[in-house]
Amino acid sequence: MPYFDAASAAPLHPVARQALLASLDEGWADPARLYREGRRARLLLDAAREAAAEAVGCRADELVFTPSGTRAVHAGVSGALAGRRRAGNRLVVSAVEHSSVLHAAEVHAAAGGTVAEVPVDRSGAVDAGTFAAALGEGTALACLQSANHEVGTAQPVAEVAEACRGVGVPLLVDAAQSLGWGPVEGGWSLLAASAHKWGGPAGVGLLAVRKGVRFAPQGPSDERESGRAPGFENLPAIVAAAASLRAVRAEAEAEGARLRELVDRIRARVPELVPDVEVVGDPVRRLPHLVTFSCLYVDGETLLHELDREGFSVSSGSSCTSSTLTPSHVLRAMGVLSEGNVRVSLPAGTSAEDVDRFLDVLPGVVAGVRERLGVPGAAASATGSGAVAGSGAVAGSGAVAASGAVAEDVPAGDALVVDALGRRCPIPVIELAKVIGDVPVGGTVRVLADDEAARLDIPAWCEMRGQEYLGEEPSARGGVAYLVRRTA
Amino acid sequence: MPYFDAASAAPLHPVARQALLASLDEGWADPARLYREGRRARLLLDAAREAAAEAVGCRADELVFTPSGTRAVHAGVSGALAGRRRAGNRLVVSAVEHSSVLHAAEVHAAAGGTVAEVPVDRSGAVDAGTFAAALGEGTALACLQSANHEVGTAQPVAEVAEACRGVGVPLLVDAAQSLGWGPVEGGWSLLAASAHKWGGPAGVGLLAVRKGVRFAPQGPSDERESGRAPGFENLPAIVAAAASLRAVRAEAEAEGARLRELVDRIRARVPELVPDVEVVGDPVRRLPHLVTFSCLYVDGETLLHELDREGFSVSSGSSCTSSTLTPSHVLRAMGVLSEGNVRVSLPAGTSAEDVDRFLDVLPGVVAGVRERLGVPGAAASATGSGAVAGSGAVAGSGAVAASGAVAEDVPAGDALVVDALGRRCPIPVIELAKVIGDVPVGGTVRVLADDEAARLDIPAWCEMRGQEYLGEEPSARGGVAYLVRRTA
Numbered sequence: 001m002p003y004f005d006a007a008s009a010a011p012l013h014p015v016a017r018q019a020l021l022a023s024l025d026e027g028w029a030d031p032a033r034l035y036r037e038g039r040r041a042r043l044l045l046d047a048a049r050e051a052a053a054e055a056v057g058c059r060a061d062e063l064v065f066t067p068s069g070t071r072a073v074h075a076g077v078s079g080a081l082a083g084r085r086r087a088g089n090r091l092v093v094s095a096v097e098h099s100s101v102l103h104a105a106e107v108h109a110a111a112g113g114t115v116a117e118v119p120v121d122r123s124g125a126v127d128a129g130t131f132a133a134a135l136g137e138g139t140a141l142a143c144l145q146s147a148n149h150e151v152g153t154a155q156p157v158a159e160v161a162e163a164c165r166g167v168g169v170p171l172l173v174d175a176a177q178s179l180g181w182g183p184v185e186g187g188w189s190l191l192a193a194s195a196h197k198w199g200g201p202a203g204v205g206l207l208a209v210r211k212g213v214r215f216a217p218q219g220p221s222d223e224r225e226s227g228r229a230p231g232f233e234n235l236p237a238i239v240a241a242a243a244s245l246r247a248v249r250a251e252a253e254a255e256g257a258r259l260r261e262l263v264d265r266i267r268a269r270v271p272e273l274v275p276d277v278e279v280v281g282d283p284v285r286r287l288p289h290l291v292t293f294s295c296l297y298v299d300g301e302t303l304l305h306e307l308d309r310e311g312f313s314v315s316s317g318s319s320c321t322s323s324t325l326t327p328s329h330v331l332r333a334m335g336v337l338s339e340g341n342v343r344v345s346l347p348a349g350t351s352a353e354d355v356d357r358f359l360d361v362l363p364g365v366v367a368g369v370r371e372r373l374g375v376p377g378a379a380a381s382a383t384g385s386g387a388v389a390g391s392g393a394v395a396g397s398g399a400v401a402a403s404g405a406v407a408e409d410v411p412a413g414d415a416l417v418v419d420a421l422g423r424r425c426p427i428p429v430i431e432l433a434k435v436i437g438d439v440p441v442g443g444t445v446r447v448l449a450d451d452e453a454a455r456l457d458i459p460a461w462c463e464m465r466g467q468e469y470l471g472e473e474p475s476a477r478g479g480v481a482y483l484v485r486r487t488a
Numbered sequence: 489m490p491y492f493d494a495a496s497a498a499p500l501h502p503v504a505r506q507a508l509l510a511s512l513d514e515g516w517a518d519p520a521r522l523y524r525e526g527r528r529a530r531l532l533l534d535a536a537r538e539a540a541a542e543a544v545g546c547r548a549d550e551l552v553f554t555p556s557g558t559r560a561v562h563a564g565v566s567g568a569l570a571g572r573r574r575a576g577n578r579l580v581v582s583a584v585e586h587s588s589v590l591h592a593a594e595v596h597a598a599a600g601g602t603v604a605e606v607p608v609d610r611s612g613a614v615d616a617g618t619f620a621a622a623l624g625e626g627t628a629l630a631c632l633q634s635a636n637h638e639v640g641t642a643q644p645v646a647e648v649a650e651a652c653r654g655v656g657v658p659l660l661v662d663a664a665q666s667l668g669w670g671p672v673e674g675g676w677s678l679l680a681a682s683a684h685k686w687g688g689p690a691g692v693g694l695l696a697v698r699k700g701v702r703f704a705p706q707g708p709s710d711e712r713e714s715g716r717a718p719g720f721e722n723l724p725a726i727v728a729a730a731a732s733l734r735a736v737r738a739e740a741e742a743e744g745a746r747l748r749e750l751v752d753r754i755r756a757r758v759p760e761l762v763p764d765v766e767v768v769g770d771p772v773r774r775l776p777h778l779v780t781f782s783c784l785y786v787d788g789e790t791l792l793h794e795l796d797r798e799g800f801s802v803s804s805g806s807s808c809t810s811s812t813l814t815p816s817h818v819l820r821a822m823g824v825l826s827e828g829n830v831r832v833s834l835p836a837g838t839s840a841e842d843v844d845r846f847l848d849v850l851p852g853v854v855a856g857v858r859e860r861l862g863v864p865g866a867a868a869s870a871t872g873s874g875a876v877a878g879s880g881a882v883a884g885s886g887a888v889a890a891s892g893a894v895a896e897d898v899p900a901g902d903a904l905v906v907d908a909l910g911r912r913c914p915i916p917v918i919e920l921a922k923v924i925g926d927v928p929v930g931g932t933v934r935v936l937a938d939d940e941a942a943r944l945d946i947p948a949w950c951e952m953r954g955q956e957y958l959g960e961e962p963s964a965r966g967g968v969a970y971l972v973r974r975t976a
Contacts, residue, residue: 001524003517003523003525005517005518005521005523005525008517008518008521009516009517009518009720010516011516011517012512012513012516017512020512021509024500024505024508024689025500028497028498028499028500028684028689028690029491029493029496029497029499029801030493030496030497033493033496033801033803034789034792034793034796034809035491035493035792035795035796035800035801035802036489036796036801037491037493037801038801067555067556067559067691067719067722068555068718068719068720068722069719069720070710070718070719070720071555071718071719074707074708074718078707099710100708100710100718100719103708103709103710103718104708106708107707107708194720196516196720201512201516201722201724202516202720202721202722202723202724202725203555203691203722203725205719219562219566219595219707220562220588220591220592220594220595221591222558222587222588222591223811230556230558230559230562230588230591231555231556231557231558231559231588231693232497232556232557232558232682232684232690233690234555234556234689234690234691234722234725235690236689236690237690237691237722237725301522304522304523305522307523308522308523308524312523313517313521313523313524313525313526314523315521321522323711
């Protein structure tokens with residue numbers, strides 16, 4: 001049963017398992033105690049710290065273990081901001097950081113701090129020059145991931161670190177997705193990572209703070225982990241984390257090259273096999289094991305469910321798969337389609353056969369979902385016949401359609417109105433696709449929608465289908481009216 | 489090799505080990521994901537929460553897992569204080585809470601909040617009436633441990649909870665030391681605990697917040713654990729924690745009774761076997777497995793070291809065993825001797841033979857430490873001959889003693905001055921004991937000392953030896969002058 005969601009959590013590496021078992025017996029005591037069980041625990045902790053620091057590329061006394069990557073980020077951001085309070089209260093982050101960084105930024109903003117988000121291009125990458133330009137007066141800290149967790153795009157960390165160094169701003173790198181593949185290059189100041197992303201156990205994060213970086217840990221602290229991570233050390237898991245990091249690094253070059261080829265195969269084959277698909281993220285500057293694509297006219301939750309039935313575990317940034325019913329902030333920042341989104345992240349050891357089987361299964365699964373959603377000519381082009389069975393599409397002047405939609409009382413001229421109010425992703429886009437053929441070239445369609453995903457997916461659809469997106473405006477009937485001009 | 493420091497960390501319970509191993513294979517995936525590995529992880533997490541909640545005596549949706557007991561306390565205190573901000577900013581804690589509570593209180597005070605410490609009696613217990621009286625206007629939260637971690641004394645939690653309820657103040661109970669022995673009685677509002685104290689793995693704490701308690705989690709949060717404990721769940725450890733809590737509870741009555749007898753044996757025999765010892769903590773209302781005593785004229789660090797050489801792992805609240813060189817705040821709050829302090833906390837399964845061997849070994853170890861410290865007539869009374877070899881004791885008028893002490897330029901009258909400036913615990917008390925016989929009954933000794941432990945240990949010595957402690961005053965030569973009148 002192929003598990004293709006390593007970016008969420010990788011299965012435990014055999015070395016992690018062995019080290020965990022061994023240190024359950026040797027490493028349960030308090031490393032702060034001076035008796036033999038404590039000294040033994042201290043030796044294990046020190047050795048784990050040395051090994052992890054070597055893999056990170058820092059000194060052992062610069063690295064502490066935290067209960068998770070999320071907590072490493074939270075502690076790193078708050079400690080660095082507080083340590084640099086005199087420099088200012090501006091925090092600069094990329095728009096596609098992991099939610100742990102963005103949540104820390106929200107707390108900073110709520111406490112009166114300033115947060116500047118650096119945008120990304122359609123591949124998900126920041127531009128180093130744009131990032132540098134955002135390091136304005138009073139910048140206390142900048143945060144940039146090494147590579148994106150949803151689309152795999154690598155960020156120009158070394159260039160950004162150099163720009164930060166030039167203006168004396170510390171750079172925190174969230175290396176959660178990349179640390180198992182190699183150290184983060186360049187002159188970063190703080191680094192956070194998470195063991196269960198590289199095959200280590202849950203319950204262990206890393207926070208490295210370079211000597212000389214002003215750092216004031218926030219919240220209650222104790223004497224453990226240099227005062228930067230309070231609470232009894234999770235020692236067996238820490239030992240397992242360090243041992244498995246060393247092990248995956250030894251395998252990283254060969255396994256990375258192998259997985260990179262498998263991902264290239266997915267990147268190339270999916271658009272050939274499935275119509276109306278957008279493969280996102282940088283095709284070259286990327287994590288070796290991760291690829292993301294979005295399928296037009298597909299409900300992400302159903303797609304995941306169907307893939308799960310076929311034995312494939314993947315994740316999605318579609319709005320219908322999030323508890324907040326908003327699309328992934330990463331896809332939104334990139335301006336790419338969010339509906340029918342699938343992230344495939346291959347764990348080490350994934351076989352070519354499993355990838356091929358995924359490619360065999362995917363087209364039928366997508367077609368099935370489209371068919372059930374009533375997408376006209378599911379596997380072919382979705383524009384055309386103007387079939388509106390069950391849809392909210394109505395002609396411009398006021399006819400009531402089958403779904404109960406009412407024409408909007410605006411001077412719509414020749415605009416065709418599609419009422420998708422109360423309908424969730426991907427319905428608004430499907431309805432748009434159904435009617436676009438009904439207006440003449442040069443004519444416009446107004447799509448009324450209150451689903452958050454429509455704001456991202458209607459422009460993305462226009463881009464994919466070569467239609468012109470004219471913008472949005474408030475709708476008198478609630479929600480938003482998205483204006484599309486037929487150009488093709 | 490008997491390990492007698494279960495109150496720091498208990499060795500892993502066999503059930504915890506089994507559960508951890510089983511869930512390494514079943515519980516590594518993200519329980520928030522909808523694919524099969526995620527659903528399986530979710531089932532494990534839900535079952536662990538049910539089991540832990542049943543043991544705590546709360547609803548499953550009132551309980552979250554945190555990365556440690558310390559983090560449970562920190563999150564509980566900050567969340568409850570913030571949730572009750574409108575009620576006021578007063579926090580009431582006992583003076584003998586675990587450092588995690590006191591550190592959270594320090595952060596509250598540093599942010600402008602008020603902290604009231606409720607004193608304890610010589611047994612280490614708060615008086616429920618005194619605690620109730622401290623719940624003044626604007627009290628947002630009260631904290632009381634179920635039982636003390638250093639001396640084992642049980643607190644009147646049910647009475648205090650009732651008093652709190654009467655005035656509408658939530659009570660947070662730190663149950664870290666007692667939860668393995670049984671649920672906390674009474675109407676508490678919040679409860680924190682730590683798995684590695686009951687034989688569960690490190691890396692798991694519990695925080696229960698009763699429905700209806702106003703609670704506003706502080707710091708960055710995510711969707712995990714009801715927004716109260718951010719970061720990827722440490723699932724295998726959580727499963728092991730819950731399974732072992734259930735297992736130790738099944739054994740608690742019988743094992744508690746057995747260990748209670750072994751502790752009673754230690755409490756009775758130590759004062760018979762070792763002269764000048766004070767056994768502290770409540771002899772009856774106490775944890776079953778824990779006993780603490782202090783030995784006059786003994787250096788705690790050396791004592792621990794010698795016991796470790798004999799194969800016994802114990803801990804100590806003596807100043808010389810802490811990195812801050814201050815005595816345990818618990819012993820200080822109780823007003824009992826801190827030098828030569830030994831805490832014995834028996835893990836489940838401790839044999840009577842190991843306890844008897846400890847009692848065999850202890851007298852010789854204490855005598856040896858005293859002898860090396862030059863305590864006159866080590867195993868007998870320490871008062872008497874006035875031998876001052878190597879000491880800083882000088883007659884009142886200015887003679888320079890062997891240790892380089894200089895008489896203080898005060899109108900000392902008939903006071904004998906002992907200069908112990910720069911000398912660490914237990915030297916000031918040893919020097920006092922050496923010279924007390926040199927002054928006539930009714931005469932006074934001034935002990936000059938700058939070691940923090942002297943403030944606790946000189947009055948405690950007076951109490952133990954039937955001498956009169958007159959108080960302290962600043963010394964013109966630095967440090968503090970402690971005044972003792974010979975009455976016996």
